[in-house]
Amino acid sequence: MAAVGPEPPRVGFVGAGRMAEAIAQGLVRAGKVDAQRVLASAPTDKNLCRFRVLGCQTTHSNQEVLQSCSLVIFATKPHVLPAVLEEVAPLVTAEHIIVSVAAGVPLSTLEELLPSGGGHGDGAGQPRWEQFRLNLLEACGQCEEVPEAYMDIHTGLSGSGVAFVCAFLEALADGAVKMGMPSGLAHRIAAQTLLGTAKMLLQRGQHPAQLRTDVCTPGGTTIYGLHAMEQGGLRAAAMSAVEAGPPPSQGRGGGGGPLP
Incomplete structure (x- = not known):
């Protein structure tokens, strides 16, 4: 791949759902990539309209994305991806x-369905491209490099975890509503409580058990509240939810990352 000059490579998205949109927003709003240098493809305009609002280019052709972009992010639904890979291979x-x-x-599926010749995997593994890729993805949030075996676990913990946290937040607020607090106020306080707790844990590098102990007089x-939560099986329910999160029909290997 040619060296990055003053202008970064074009970034392409094959698939234009929520995940692709979130990544594109992160890249564009952080100034990592100019919106005009982002090209997204999808079969219909249903999702592409959100990319156009960002100022990105759109197409109905997956092949056009491969022809136009150096960095290509496949963001289709998992069961659709093999057919898409065969199309663009x-x-x-x-x-x-x-x-x-x-x-x-x-990754074995990507390696099987995409051409092994040409050394595209070798290029992705070079330090300068590794740093380039991490630099882009960090615009979307915290970026952690992990073994592929952790990727499905990450899906259950972080991807699905957003819904789990929202369910917990809603339950906290409902407890306050039951006690007489207006719903809107209860939800704002619950959200701020979760936000403040997360910030403290990240800033201090503490284990959650330590912060929990600190606030227990x-x-x-x-x-007393923690005792009630233990009686309700909160810990076991949360652990089971994360375990149920990964898609078992696709196997245990993760799909996020460049070809090795």
């Missing part, structure tokens, strides 16, 4: 960096 060259965010699709209200 003839266009994949050593010039491409391939990234997949399709949950549960292992002997004989106080918090320990």
Whole structure:
């Protein structure tokens, strides 16, 4: 792949759903990539309209994305990805960096369906491209490099975890509503409580158990509340939810990342 000059490579999205939109927003709003240098493809205009609002280019042709972009992010639904890879495989060259965010699709599937010749995997593994890729993805949030075996676990913990946290937040607020607090106020306070707690844990590098202990006064209200949560099986329910999150039909390998 040619060296990055003053202008970064074009970034392409094959698939234009919520995940692709979130990544595109992060890249564009952080100034990592100019919106005009982002091209997204989807079969219909249903999702592409949101990319146009961002100022991105759109197309109905997956092949056009491969022909126009150096960094290509596959963001289709997992069961659709194999057919899409077969469609675009003839266009994949050593010039491409391939990234997949399709949950549960292992890298072995990408390697099987995309051409092994041309050394595109070698290029993605070079330090300068590794740093380039991380620099882009960090615009969307915290970026952690992990073994592929952790990717499906990450899906259950972080991807599905958004819904789990919202369910917990709603339950906290409902408890306050039951006690007489207006719903809107209860939800705002619950959200701020979760936000403040998360910030403290990240800033201090503490284990959650330590912060939990710090706010538990002997004989106080918090320990009584924790006892009630334990009686309700909160921990077991949360652990089971994360375990159920990964898509077992796709296997245990993760799909997020460049070809090795």
